[in-house]
Amino acid sequence: MTRYVNGFFFTPVALGRVAAMRFLAGLFVWIEWWAYKPFIIQHRFLPEDLYQPLLVGRLLPIPAPNYWIVTGTLVVMLAAALPVMFGYRPRLFGWILFIAYFEWMLIYNSYGKVDHASFGFMALLLVLCMMPEARWGDREHLSERVGWGFNLVQIAVVCTYFLSTWSKFRYGGFDWANSGVFTWAIIRRGTVFSDWLLDFPELLHAAQWGMVAFELLTPLVLFVYPWKRLQYSIIAFFYAFHVAIFAALTISFLPHLFAMACFLPLERIDPKDLARRARAKLKGPKDIPPARDRDEADPELTAAG
Amino acid sequence: MAHPCHTLAVDTQYAKVRPAGRAVRITISMVVLALVTATTFWGGDDFFPFAPFKMYSFSKELDGWAGSTRVEAVNEEGERFSLTEAATGFRRAELEGQKSRFVEDPTLLEYIAQAYENTNPDKPEIVTVEIIERRYRLEDGHQTGEVTEIVEATYTREGADA
Numbered sequence: 001m002t003r004y005v006n007g008f009f010f011t012p013v014a015l016g017r018v019a020a021m022r023f024l025a026g027l028f029v030w031i032e033w034w035a036y037k038p039f040i041i042q043h044r045f046l047p048e049d050l051y052q053p054l055l056v057g058r059l060l061p062i063p064a065p066n067y068w069i070v071t072g073t074l075v076v077m078l079a080a081a082l083p084v085m086f087g088y089r090p091r092l093f094g095w096i097l098f099i100a101y102f103e104w105m106l107i108y109n110s111y112g113k114v115d116h117a118s119f120g121f122m123a124l125l126l127v128l129c130m131m132p133e134a135r136w137g138d139r140e141h142l143s144e145r146v147g148w149g150f151n152l153v154q155i156a157v158v159c160t161y162f163l164s165t166w167s168k169f170r171y172g173g174f175d176w177a178n179s180g181v182f183t184w185a186i187i188r189r190g191t192v193f194s195d196w197l198l199d200f201p202e203l204l205h206a207a208q209w210g211m212v213a214f215e216l217l218t219p220l221v222l223f224v225y226p227w228k229r230l231q232y233s234i235i236a237f238f239y240a241f242h243v244a245i246f247a248a249l250t251i252s253f254l255p256h257l258f259a260m261a262c263f264l265p266l267e268r269i270d271p272k273d274l275a276r277r278a279r280a281k282l283k284g285p286k287d288i289p290p291a292r293d294r295d296e297a298d299p300e301l302t303a304a305g
Numbered sequence: 306m307a308h309p310c311h312t313l314a315v316d317t318q319y320a321k322v323r324p325a326g327r328a329v330r331i332t333i334s335m336v337v338l339a340l341v342t343a344t345t346f347w348g349g350d351d352f353f354p355f356a357p358f359k360m361y362s363f364s365k366e367l368d369g370w371a372g373s374t375r376v377e378a379v380n381e382e383g384e385r386f387s388l389t390e391a392a393t394g395f396r397r398a399e400l401e402g403q404k405s406r407f408v409e410d411p412t413l414l415e416y417i418a419q420a421y422e423n424t425n426p427d428k429p430e431i432v433t434v435e436i437i438e439r440r441y442r443l444e445d446g447h448q449t450g451e452v453t454e455i456v457e458a459t460y461t462r463e464g465a466d467a
Contacts, residue, residue, distance in 0.1 A: 006327070009327070009330065009331055009334065010322055010327065010330075012320065038391075039390050039391075039394050039395075039396055042390075042391075042393075042394025042424065043394055044394075045393075045394050045420050045423035045424045046393075046394055046395060046416075046420045046423075047416040047419045047420060047423075049413070049416050050395065050399075050403070050416050050417075050420070052402075052403065054350070054351055054352075054353045055351045055352055055353070056353065056354075102354075105353075105354070106353075109350075109353055111395065111396075111399040111402075111403075112398075112399040112400070112401075112402030112403040113396060113398035113399045113401070113402045114350035114353050114356055115360070116356060116357075116358040116359070116360060117360075118354075119341070119354055119358070122354055123337075141320070142320060143320050144320060144321055144322045145320075145322055145326075145330075148322065148330045148334075151334070152333070152334050152337065155334060155337070155338060156337070156341070159338070159341050159342075159358070160358055163341060163342060163345040163357070163358050164358035164359070164360065164362065166345050166346065167345055167357040167358050167359040167362040168359075168361075168362040170345070170346060170357065170359075170362070171357070171359055171362040171363050171364075172362050172363050172364035173364055175364060176362070176363075176364050178367075179364035179365050179367065180365040180367045180371070180443055180446050181361055181363065181364060181365045183365065183367075183371065183443065183446055183448075184365040184371045185361055187371050187373065187441055187448070188373055198447075198448060199447075201367070201445065201446030201447055202446075204446070205446070251360075
């Protein structure tokens with residue numbers, strides 16, 4: 001039991017995953033501002049009277065956003081994301097990125113609507129600041145501290161599902177799954193993939209029950225950590241779920257999807273090695289170097305077992 | 306052929322966490338979990354980043370009206386158009402979040418007109434801003450096709466004759 005609990009929080013993770021997650025985190029920051037949430041930068045034009053500061057914004061001496069605060073935050077955030085992505089002084093720039101991104105989130109959420117898709121992503125940016133320097137494809141160096149950091153992100157990711165059902169019970173009542181909420185959602189933001197569902201309210205009703213069941217079961221993905229293949233399959237299912245939601249409602253929870261990637265064994269990706277092999281393949285099939293020690297026990301799959 | 310134990314042996318300073326460190330870290334995880342759980346049941350959005358994950362958490366009646374809010378404006382040339390997120394930087398959800406403020410005091414809609422003019426300095430100025438809700442009638446979860454529109458708040462700039 002003690003061993004299971006220890007493994008739950010501290011299963012060692014290879015440092016290669018840190019390099020990969022830093023790249024993904026920075027990449028998302030570069031994508032978000034123009035492609036995913038373009039209205040955040042538009043908030044620079046909003047009069048101060050529409051600003052509704054959140055508790056953090058009132059406790060900390062954070063001024064109401066204006067043209068220069070919004071533009072400046074964006075510039076600092078994007079500038080800090082680059083060195084983080086490529087592993088140059090990743091902790092120093094990681095902190096700058098985390099602080100700038102947090103302010104960016106306040107600019108995002110302080111006008112009457114708070115979104116919750118980035119909870120896991122903010123946790124990711126925070127733990128990345130505290131992780132050591134790392135290079136892609138490093139499967140030799142394992143760290144329990146890194147394992148704990150990613151576990152915290154994973155808990156945050158799972159909370160986003162699990163607790164959202166409790167929010168449904170709180171705000172919508174236990175009868176949420178029997179209400180017309182999906183009909184309403186499709187009326188508001190339906191697509192060609194979902195509009196036809198309006199003619200089948202019974203199906204939507206069933207889907208609402210499916211949603212509740214799915215969300216309440218998500219913590220399992222944390223508890224099955226000793227069985228990595230099972231865990232990866234569940235994560236694949238989560239990604240598929242989000243593809244379906246995106247097709248139906250064009251809601252994508254993109255930062256959440258990036259944070260969730262820390263469940264996956266990204267340390268197996270080594271861009272340099274891939275490039276080397278691609279080049280060798282172009283030269284001629286005889287020169288392909290042997291794949292990296294396929295017989296080696298995969299620490300990911302055996303560490304806990 | 307590396308055994309996992311050997312892999313751990315050739316490790317960086319970050320590899321192991323001592324018992325005290327373990328206790329601290331587990332506590333941190335538990336505090337984060339406690340905060341986010343507590344705000345799910347008692348808090349509100351105000352506690353961001355710890356806040357209830359309440360996207361689509363409200364129940365919608367199977368019989369009744371499903372509403373969709375929008376903002377429309379009339380400019381000084383008399384053209385009527387929708388004030389979308391792209392036109393003002395103010396989202397529909399943000400408008401809905403502050404709707405009670407606007408309904409109570411429609412002169413606040415002036416700020417939305419300002420946001421539009423800041424975003425589009427070359428376009429003709431706005432004289433009227435309206436919040437309109439379009440309501441779709443539902444019966445047993447089906448749309449009946451019955452639709453009504455209600456103007457919930459109107460603001461017209463002083464001196465404007467539109």
